[in-house]
Amino acid sequence: MVVTEHILVALVEDKPGVLNRVSSLLRRRNFNIDSIAVGHTEQPNLSRMTFVVNGDTAKVEQVRKQLDKIVEVVKIVDITDNDPVARELALLKIKATASTRSEIIQIVDIFRANIVDVSADSVIVEVTGDEEKVDSLLELLRGFGIKEMARTGRIALPRGSAGPLVVEETRMPEQSSKPLPSEAESPPDW
Amino acid sequence: MKKTGAQILCESLIKEGVEVIFGYPGGTVLPLYDTFPQYPQLRHILVRHEQGAAHAADSYARATGKAGVCLATSGPGATNLVTGIANACLDSSPIVAITGQVATPFIGKDAFQEIDITGITLPITKHNHLVLDAGELAKVVKEAFYIAQTGKPGPVLIDIPRDIFQQEAEFAYPAKVDLPGYKPTLFGHPTQIKRAAEMTNRAERPVIIAGRGVIISQAFAELRELAEKAQIPVITTLLGIGCFPETHILSFGMLGMHGMIYANKAVDNADVIIAIGMRFDDRATGVVSAFAPQARVIHIDIDPAEIGKNVRVDVPIVGDAKNILGALNKQIVPRDHIDWFNQLDLWRQEHPAIEIRDSEGLLPQYVIRQIYEVTQGDAIIVTGVGQNQMWAAQFFFYDKPNGLISSGGLGTMGFELPGAIGAKVGCPDETVWCIAGDGGFQMTIQELATIVQENIDVKIAIINNGYLGMVRQWQELFYRRHYVHTRLSGPDFVKVAEAYGLPALRVKDKREVTSAIEKAMEHQGPFLIDFVVEPEENVFPIVPPGATLVQAIEMPKPEIVTPSS
Numbered sequence: 098m099v100v101t102e103h104i105l106v107a108l109v110e111d112k113p114g115v116l117n118r119v120s121s122l123l124r125r126r127n128f129n130i131d132s133i134a135v136g137h138t139e140q141p142n143l144s145r146m147t148f149v150v151n152g153d154t155a156k157v158e159q160v161r162k163q164l165d166k167i168v169e170v171v172k173i174v175d176i177t178d179n180d181p182v183a184r185e186l187a188l189l190k191i192k193a194t195a196s197t198r199s200e201i202i203q204i205v206d207i208f209r210a211n212i213v214d215v216s217a218d219s220v221i222v223e224v225t226g227d228e229e230k231v232d233s234l235l236e237l238l239r240g241f242g243i244k245e246m247a248r249t250g251r252i253a254l255p256r257g258s259a260g261p262l263v264v265e266e267t268r269m270p271e272q273s274s275k276p277l278p279s280e281a282e283s284p285p286d287w
Numbered sequence: 288m289k290k291t292g293a294q295i296l297c298e299s300l301i302k303e304g305v306e307v308i309f310g311y312p313g314g315t316v317l318p319l320y321d322t323f324p325q326y327p328q329l330r331h332i333l334v335r336h337e338q339g340a341a342h343a344a345d346s347y348a349r350a351t352g353k354a355g356v357c358l359a360t361s362g363p364g365a366t367n368l369v370t371g372i373a374n375a376c377l378d379s380s381p382i383v384a385i386t387g388q389v390a391t392p393f394i395g396k397d398a399f400q401e402i403d404i405t406g407i408t409l410p411i412t413k414h415n416h417l418v419l420d421a422g423e424l425a426k427v428v429k430e431a432f433y434i435a436q437t438g439k440p441g442p443v444l445i446d447i448p449r450d451i452f453q454q455e456a457e458f459a460y461p462a463k464v465d466l467p468g469y470k471p472t473l474f475g476h477p478t479q480i481k482r483a484a485e486m487t488n489r490a491e492r493p494v495i496i497a498g499r500g501v502i503i504s505q506a507f508a509e510l511r512e513l514a515e516k517a518q519i520p521v522i523t524t525l526l527g528i529g530c531f532p533e534t535h536i537l538s539f540g541m542l543g544m545h546g547m548i549y550a551n552k553a554v555d556n557a558d559v560i561i562a563i564g565m566r567f568d569d570r571a572t573g574v575v576s577a578f579a580p581q582a583r584v585i586h587i588d589i590d591p592a593e594i595g596k597n598v599r600v601d602v603p604i605v606g607d608a609k610n611i612l613g614a615l616n617k618q619i620v621p622r623d624h625i626d627w628f629n630q631l632d633l634w635r636q637e638h639p640a641i642e643i644r645d646s647e648g649l650l651p652q653y654v655i656r657q658i659y660e661v662t663q664g665d666a667i668i669v670t671g672v673g674q675n676q677m678w679a680a681q682f683f684f685y686d687k688p689n690g691l692i693s694s695g696g697l698g699t700m701g702f703e704l705p706g707a708i709g710a711k712v713g714c715p716d717e718t719v720w721c722i723a724g725d726g727g728f729q730m731t732i733q734e735l736a737t738i739v740q741e742n743i744d745v746k747i748a749i750i751n752n753g754y755l756g757m758v759r760q761w762q763e764l765f766y767r768r769h770y771v772h773t774r775l776s777g778p779d780f781v782k783v784a785e786a787y788g789l790p791a792l793r794v795k796d797k798r799e800v801t802s803a804i805e806k807a808m809e810h811q812g813p814f815l816i817d818f819v820v821e822p823e824e825n826v827f828p829i830v831p832p833g834a835t836l837v838q839a840i841e842m843p844k845p846e847i848v849t850p851s852s
Contacts, residue, residue, distance in 0.1 A: 110468060121409050122410075159596055165591070166592055167468070168468050
């Protein structure tokens, strides 16, 4: 069993309790979430959830299928192998004095991050990027003293022509092959 | 025209073909109960504990194929349903559970009899919904029945605050559901079906393992056609019993922990397994890493999440068993498998698991067999959990489609009596026998009052050994015969029955068994027999925990075995 990182992306109906259903299922299937991010999509009434989880492929596939059984989960795919563009956002409040501020600004510039707030004894740095970039900047700034940090979960999109997650046409019950049990006639026979 | 939420609910239930509600009133559902007299076509059966309502609805659903409905008030009423909902969830039984909730202004305030039942039942329902507007109630009910009864069936809970029952709204029952995230796959992939046919046609030692999915899908004829055309032995899971006639020459009984030795050997030696509507539960597979080591596996199931969950699958086919088997059978070449059947018959002769040993005492196996003889197999058997359940599975021959109703996945003691109520209410023309243990029977004994009040004609056989028998058996075999808290006393069940108002008999002598069963059958109405059986009789064969299917312990009584896990 090779444990690797997987990025699962779910389109879910924008209804109360959906995040609870999803996280509850992950917990009871004994799955840890490394990160989760939820937001709106280009489609009305649908939210997009991005999970980063660690596990062997079979286990992740099992949990993906279980999540797909949640009625409000319209679609869920593992985009790990689609070479996705993945980004995180972090806000870092760094101790800064007159003597260290310019050095911090230099480092921030190299990372193409931004200073979004300056006060007498600190600055707030905003950085967007993949996990490694955020981690590297964090390591470099750690020496100055991190007063507080806020970091989002990862969001991701597959590159290039890989199709968007679209909602297929809903299949209506009358298209089912078999009558609903309440409509079925006659008792069963061999 | 505007209607109240309570009226909308009743009319929606009627639109769904509901005839019976198993329920128990209370504060938050009073507006609904107040409305019931307007709808006499909805029969309400008053249970004595809400757990009984959920089990009865579950069993009703299994017996009829229609969703069962149970109803409880908020708070303790709702929590008392929980075991029954979980039971239905694990055995894929379609029930719609309706709970009252405190009025919307009180939600979240820890009000009297408030509990977050949608939160509690999140992991044990297929879906649930807290209704916050009477205008959405009809849609919610429509969706609930659709979700409960399609795909892999399961329980759906609808939580309705008291003021929503009283709120008025326009009523129009929706013709369709619109659930973009719920689209069960019904037809198998043609390529996979073709691969399955090729694999089956080439098989030398094929085995069919059939589960309850065959019954749910009503694929009885298709399964039989496959087995007969390709000459493949049919082995069932516990819940698959009743999907194939057990007196058929191709029937090789049940597999698993208490399965037939020859069934387990067949699975162990098979080169191709066709698993239909079953989920490779640990009680069926034994230690899973050693399950069917020689076999390639074709797995037919409507739930994609079951494919590859426990056992490696070579040909997965997701869809409805009836559709898939229908398509598969067209590509199956008639075979005979003479060598394989010679081997299977040899195993069957060497290990006749269904013999009853000689004994002067009253053996539970003999009781079950006599119920079979007297009813001639024409009965629905509803069991408890434990030894009584396994004997009922082993010693009754199920020739009737869907003849056994039993709590498999959750293993809920106390299912038997309310379960028998549900089965009889659903199938009033069938003979229903409740096979109970003296432990489980005491868990839901209060439903005797329901039986008497509603005059529900169930025949009750208590297999009374004065122990929590299956646990005692494990203590005997795997815990050095330390009988810790498994000896239990019970009331005088005959007097209890009489106190509740139904006739009863006690049988201690094997010579009285047949006449007692006949007497119960002749009696118009419910009847109870307390069979006082050999106290330390064991269920054999038994696959010890952590062992493989072929490491089963057989009769006669073995040496004490130390647990291997």
